[in-house]
Amino acid sequence: MSFTQRSIQGTSDRVDVLVIGGGPAGAWAAIGAAARGARVQLRDKGFCGTSGAAAPSGNSVWYVDDAPGKRAAAKASRYDLGGQLAEHAWMDRVLAQTWDNIQQLRDWGYPFPLDTNGLVRGESLQGPEYMRLMRKAVKAAGVQIRDHSPALELLTNARGEVCGAAGIERQKSASWAVEAGAVILATGGCAFLSKALGCNVLTGDGYLLGAEVGAEFSGMEFSNAYGLGPAFASVTKSLFYRWATFYDAHGQAIEGAGSAKGRGIIAQRLQHGPVYACLDQADAQIANWMRHAQPNFFVPFDRLGIDPFTQRFPVTLRLEGTVRGTGGLNITTEDCATNIPGLYAAGDAATRELICGGFTGGGSHNAAWAMSSGLWAGAGAADRALQERGQARRQLYGAGTVALQAGDSHIFDAQQATRLVQEEVFPFEKNWFRRADRLAASLERLDTLWTHLRSSQAIHSPDSLLRAREAAAMTLTARLMYRSALARTESRGMARRADYTAPDPAQRHRLISHGLDDISLRPQAVQDTAAAAIAPAELASLAGSTLARIAA
Numbered sequence: 001m002s003f004t005q006r007s008i009q010g011t012s013d014r015v016d017v018l019v020i021g022g023g024p025a026g027a028w029a030a031i032g033a034a035a036r037g038a039r040v041q042l043r044d045k046g047f048c049g050t051s052g053a054a055a056p057s058g059n060s061v062w063y064v065d066d067a068p069g070k071r072a073a074a075k076a077s078r079y080d081l082g083g084q085l086a087e088h089a090w091m092d093r094v095l096a097q098t099w100d101n102i103q104q105l106r107d108w109g110y111p112f113p114l115d116t117n118g119l120v121r122g123e124s125l126q127g128p129e130y131m132r133l134m135r136k137a138v139k140a141a142g143v144q145i146r147d148h149s150p151a152l153e154l155l156t157n158a159r160g161e162v163c164g165a166a167g168i169e170r171q172k173s174a175s176w177a178v179e180a181g182a183v184i185l186a187t188g189g190c191a192f193l194s195k196a197l198g199c200n201v202l203t204g205d206g207y208l209l210g211a212e213v214g215a216e217f218s219g220m221e222f223s224n225a226y227g228l229g230p231a232f233a234s235v236t237k238s239l240f241y242r243w244a245t246f247y248d249a250h251g252q253a254i255e256g257a258g259s260a261k262g263r264g265i266i267a268q269r270l271q272h273g274p275v276y277a278c279l280d281q282a283d284a285q286i287a288n289w290m291r292h293a294q295p296n297f298f299v300p301f302d303r304l305g306i307d308p309f310t311q312r313f314p315v316t317l318r319l320e321g322t323v324r325g326t327g328g329l330n331i332t333t334e335d336c337a338t339n340i341p342g343l344y345a346a347g348d349a350a351t352r353e354l355i356c357g358g359f360t361g362g363g364s365h366n367a368a369w370a371m372s373s374g375l376w377a378g379a380g381a382a383d384r385a386l387q388e389r390g391q392a393r394r395q396l397y398g399a400g401t402v403a404l405q406a407g408d409s410h411i412f413d414a415q416q417a418t419r420l421v422q423e424e425v426f427p428f429e430k431n432w433f434r435r436a437d438r439l440a441a442s443l444e445r446l447d448t449l450w451t452h453l454r455s456s457q458a459i460h461s462p463d464s465l466l467r468a469r470e471a472a473a474m475t476l477t478a479r480l481m482y483r484s485a486l487a488r489t490e491s492r493g494m495a496r497r498a499d500y501t502a503p504d505p506a507q508r509h510r511l512i513s514h515g516l517d518d519i520s521l522r523p524q525a526v527q528d529t530a531a532a533a534i535a536p537a538e539l540a541s542l543a544g545s546t547l548a549r550i551a552a
Contacts, residue, residue, distance in 0.1 A: 006397060006398040006400075006404075006405070007395065007396070007397055007398075008155055008166065008177055008396040008397060008398050012176050012177055012178065013041060013144075013176075013178045013179070014178070014179045014180070014393070015038075015039045015040060015041045015144070015178060015179075015180050015181075016033070016038035016039045016040065016180065016181045016182070016382060016385035016386060016389060017030075017033040017038045017039070017040045017041075017180060017181065017182050017183075017184065017378065017381045017382055017385050018040075018041050018042075018043065018164060018165055018178050018180035018182075018183045018184070019033070019040065019041070019042040019043070019143075019183075019184045019186055019378070020043055020151045020165060020183065020184065020185055020186060020187055020206065020209075021042075021043075021044060021045070021052075021184075021185065021186030021187040021188060021206070021347070021349065022042055022043075022044030022045075022046070022047070022048025022049065022051065022052070022135075022145070022147070022186075023051070023052035023053070023054055023055070023131070023186065023188055023347060023370070024052075024054050024130070024131070024134065024347065024367065024370040024371060024374065025186040025188075025346040025347025025348070025349070025369075025370040025371075025373060025374040025377075026042060026044070026048070026184070026186035026346070026347070026374065027042075027048065027131070027134040027135070027137065027138050027374065028101070028134075028346070028370065028371050028372075028374030028375045028378065029184045029186050029344075029346050029374040029375070029377045029378035029381070030042045030138045030141065030143040030378060031137055031138060031141050031143070031374075031375070031378065032374060032375040032376065032377065032378025032379045032382070033143075033184075033378035033379065033381055033382040033385075034141035034142055034143055034378075034382075035141070035378070035379070035382075036378075036379055036382035036383060036386065037382070037386065038181075038381075038382035038385055038386060040141075040142070040143045040144070040378075040382075041143065041144040041145075041146065041178060041180075042138060042143055042144070042145050042146065043146045043149040043150075043151060043165070043167065043176075043178070044145070044146070044147050044148070044149065045148075045149075045150040045151075045187070045201050045205070046147070046148065046201050047147045047148065048131075048135050048138065048145050048147055049131045049132055049134065049135035050128075050131065051198070051201050052131075052188055052198055052201060052202065053188065053191075053196075053197070053198040053199055053202060053323055053348075054125075054127050054130065054131060054198070054367070054370070055127045055128065055130075055131040055198060056127055056128065056197055056198045056296060057127045057197060057198060057237060057294075057296065057363075058124060058125075058126055058127065058237065058293060058294040058296070058297075058363075059124065059125045059126075059127055059130065059363040059367045060123060060124055060239075060362070060363035060364045060367065061098065061102065061122060061123055061124060061125055061363065061364065061367045061368055061371075062074070062094070062095065062098060062355075062364045062365045062367065062368035063098055063099065063102055063122040063123050063368065064095055064099070065099065065119070066095075066096075066099070071092070071095050074095065075088065075091045075092075075095075078356050078357070078359065078360075078365065079357070081357075081359045081493070082326070082353075082356045082357025082358050082359040082360075082493050083357045083358040083359070083492035083493040083495075083503065083508070084357060084508055084526070085219075085353050085357030085358055085492070085493065085508065085509075085510060085526055086353065086354065086355055086356055086357040086526075087354050087355075087526060087527050087528070088528070089527070090354035090355050091354075091355050093334075093372065094355050094365075094368050094369060094372045094373075095368070097371065097372035097375065097376075098368040098371055098372055099122075101371040101372070101375065102120060102122035103120065105122075105125075105130075105133065106120050106122075108133055108136075108137055109133065110125070110129065110130065110133055111129070124293070125367070127198075146169070146176075148169065148170045148171050149167055149168070149169050149170070149176060150167050150168060150170070150205065150466055151165045151166070151167040151187075151205070151209060152166060152167045152168060152400055152404065152465060152466070152469050153165065153166055153167075153209065153212065153398050153399050153400025153404060154183060154209050154210075154212065154213050154343070154399045154400075155177065155179070155396040155397065155398060155399065156213055156396065156397050156399050157394045157395065157396060157397070158394075158395065158397070159341075160213065160214070160340070160341075161340070161341040161342040162182070162183050162213055162340055162341065162342035162343040163179055163180060163181075163183075163342060163394060163396055164177065164178050164179040164180045164183065164396060165177075165178055165180070165183055165209070166178070166398060166400075168462040168465065168466060169462075170462060170463070170466070173461075173462050174462075175462075177396075179393065179394070179396060180385065181342070181381075181384060181385025181386070181387075181388045181389065182342050182343075182344060182380075182381035182382070182384045182385045183342060183343055183344070183381070184344040184345070184346055184377045184378065184381050185206040185209060185210060185329065185343065185344070185345045185346070185349045185350075186206075186345070186346045186347050186349055186374060186377075187202075187205045187206030187209075187349045188201070188202040188206070188323065188347060188348045188349060189202055189204070189320075189321060189322035189323035189324075189325065189328065189348035189349070190202055190203055190204030190207065190223075190321045190322050190323070190473070190474060190477040191203075191318075191319060191320045191321050191322075191323045192319055192321055192418075192421060192422055192425055192426070192474055192477075192478075193418060193422070193470075193474070194318045194319045194320065194321075194422075194426070195234050195318060196227050196229075196234055196236045196318045196319075196320050196323070197229075197234040197235050197236060197237075197296075199320065199323055202323055202348075203470040203473050203474050204321075204322070204470075204473040204474055204476065204477035205469065205470065205473050206329070206345070206349040207328070207329070207349070207473060207476060207477050207480070208402075208469065208472055208473035208476050208477075209399075210329050210338065210340070210343065210345070210349075211476060211480075211514075211515070211516055212399045212400060212401050212516065213340050213343065213399045214339070214340055214514070215329055215330070215338045215339060215340050215343060215345075215514075216329070216330040216338070216339050216512050216513065216514045217327065217328065217329055217330055217351070217480055217484075217512070217513045217514065218327065218328070218329075218330040218331075218351040218353055218510050218511070218512050218513075218524070219325075219326050219327035219328070219351045219352075219353040219358065219484075219510060219511065220322070220327040220328075220477075220480040220481050220483075220484040220485075220511070220513055221327065221358075221481065221484035221485040221487070221488045221495040221511060222325045222326040222327050222353070222358040222359070222493050222494050222495050223321050223322045223325040223327050223477075223481040223485075223494075224319075224321075224325070224431045224432055224434070224481075224485075224494060224495070224496070225319075225320045225321060225322075225323070225324035225325045225360075225362075225494060226263060226267070226317035226318060226319055226320065226428075226432065227317065227318050227319075227320045227324065227362075228241055228263065228266070228315060228316075228317055229315065229316065229318060230300055230301070230313055230314065230315060230316075231274075231313075231314040231315055231316040232300060232304065232313075232314070233299075233300035234318075235296060235297055235299075235300060236318055236320065237294055237296075237297055237362075238362075239294070240279060240282075240290055240294070240297060241258065241262075241277065241279075242258070243279050243280075243281040243282035243286060244258060244277045244278060244279050244280070244281065245258065245277070245278055245280050245281060246258060246262070246266065246275055246276065246277050246315070247275070247276040247277070247278070247312055248269065248273065248274075248275065248276070249273050249274050249276075251312075254266075254269060254275065257269070257275070263317065264432070264496075266315070266317060267317055267428040267432045267433070268428075270316065270317065270428065271428055271429065274314050275314070275315055275316075276312040276313060276314055276315065277308075277312065277313060277315045278308065278309070278310070278311065278312045278313070279308045279309045280309065280310065282309060287309050301313070317428070319425060319426055319431065320362075321425070321477070321481075322348060322477070322481075323348055324360060324361070324362045324366070325360070325494065326351065326352040326353050326356055326357065326358060326359065326360050326493070326494075327351055327353070327480075327481070327484070328345065328348060328349050328350045328351045328352065329345035329349055329350045329351065330350075330351055330512055331345065331350055331351060331354065331373075333380070334376065334380075335376050335377065335379060335380025335381075335383070336350060336373050336376050336377035336380060337377075337380055342384065344377040344380055344381045345373075345377065346370070346373040346374040346376075346377040346378075347366075347369065347370040347373060347374060348366060348370070350369075350373055351510075352365060352366060352369050353510055355368070355369055357493055358492050358493020358494055358495055359493040359494050400469075401454060401516065402453050402454045402456075402468070402469070402472035403453070403456070403458035403465060403468035403469055403472055404458070404465070404469075406457065408455045408456065408457065410452075410455075410456050410457065411456065411457055411458075411459065412453065412456035412457060412458040412459070412464075412468045412471075413456075414464070414467035414468045414470065414471040415467070415471075417449060417453055417471035417472075417474075417475060418467075418470070418471045418474060420445070420449050421446070421449070421471070421474045421475050421478050424442040424445060424446055424478055424482075425442075425478050425481070430442055432496070433496070433498045434485055434495075434496060434497050434498060435497065435498045435499045436486060436489075436497075436499055439482050439485055439486045440486065442478075442482055443479065443482050443483065443486065446475060446478050446479050446482065447479065449475055450472075450475050450476070450479060450517070451517075453471065453472055453475060454472075454517075456468075476516070479519060480513050480519060483513060483519045483521065484511050484513050484521060485497075487511055487521050488507060488511060489504065489507070490502065490503050490504035490507050491503060492504075492507065492508075507523075508526060509523040509524060509525055509526060510523070510524045510525075510526065511523060511524075512524050
């Protein structure tokens with residue numbers, strides 16, 4: 001089945017910049033675009049301020065002051081761990097921009113604690129307070145927020161430039177289409193509906209939207225991140241397990257399970273039986289700090305009457321894919337543009353290899369990247385859009401493919417498709433302990449599923465369309481992941497290969513992937529140049545009375 005170009009008859013809105021996604025990256029992008037004087041609309045799959053991985057969690061932040069040696073040490077701490085794929089210029093930019101953004105959050109009223117010198121301790125953000133404040137900031141900047149409005153496809157003009165998007169308003173069971181001078185994908189990563197906290201809206205939607213217009217990806221092999229957590233809960237915040245002892249079903253301590261290679265040891269043990277943990281290495285002072293630092297970590301324990309400091313509890317590993325991974329849409333410019341004119345990417349929807357290579361532990365770098373890339377993408381998208389403001393309306397075309405075009409007689413079964421994808425990406429023996437024969441076998445099944453899905457007829461109700469597009473996005477994401485993983489015949493960062501256990505110096509490059517039906521790959525060299533002096537995106541036009549209302 002071949003996909004055909006579909007004309008879009010009329011749009012409900014016309015703005016300068018359309019932001020798709022309402023997490024930290026989307027919120028900062030909207031503010032960055034508004035700061036340039038653009039008319040901005042933000043559309044979120046859920047409710048901007050409460051949906052996504054950051055909102056319900058405690059978030060560490062890669063926040064380092066510029067005291068001599070501190071930022072150099074911060075860069076070095078992850079450089080080798082990430083396979084030496086990060087770039088110094090991008091790391092320097094993000095460290096500088098994150099510092100500025102944290103000060104902005106303080107000015108908006110975020111209640112940061114202070115150190116003994118009266119300086120902000122900005123290494124951590126409580127998700128509920130952070131995102132509540134960001135929603136207020138977005139609204140104060142004059143941005144239109146449209147909640148519960150997932151995007152189903154991007155819109156392009158006759159030249160293939162991205163000029164808007166279309167989707168559904170779930171609460172109204174209605175469709176929407178917006179023309180825009182530029183679009184920012186801030187849709188987050190893909191956790192494959194693994195039930196990790198805050199991740200059930202993160203199904204790789206932006207990857208599918210981008211791929212359908214020809215966008216490239218980078219680092220999709222760095223996608224087998226599993227979050228450690230209680231088997232009976234969705235919380236996968238793993239910092240506190242530094243103070244844990246892990247046990248087998250017989251109560252014997254599992255040697256090495258709490259070490260740097262502990263996840264691999266736990267994954268191996270879980271294939272043969274249960275694994276238990278107890279935070280029995282934390283003293284009273286540490287336990288008290290834990291309760292205050294991440295209160296939601298303890299909610300499931302308190303509900304079940306379990307004291308995690310004295311009682312053993314079963315643990316599991318939940319796939320968080322590209323949410324804690326580093327792959328995503330490839331960034332081609334300093335303002336986070338993709339290779340497709342009019343399309344920008346920010347946060348987990350974009351690659352984070354530029355600042356952490358092939359490894360990230362979750363918050364930290366990802367949180368800093370969301371702030372920084374969001375602001376830069378907003379400014380870049382606004383600058384492009386403002387150059388086109390006042391132009392006559394264009395003929396727009398829907399770029400959507402799977403489930404949005406007429407298919408054969410078989411009906412698109414989103415639930416079955418999701419289950420089939422999960423069967424390929426959840427098991428440790430396929431995704432954690434990767435090997436050429438297993439990757440190839442999974443790809444054969446995923447490619448067959450993709451071929452079936454793209455010729456299936458979707459039921460055109462809003463919820464059915466959304467679920468079908470989610471299933472298609474997860475299928476594409478898995479194919480991009482495994483195609484890239486098969487091509488990287490070494491172990492680097494989190495891209496571990498059981499059949500190639502050492503890094504190969506000749507493969508110190510990024511892998512750029514591209515395509516829908518046929519996925520191609522090419523290497524891209526890592527730039528080792530030192531950072532240039534790059535001015536951060538300005539927030540000056542938002543200063544004063546507009547932002548003062550946020551803290552009021």
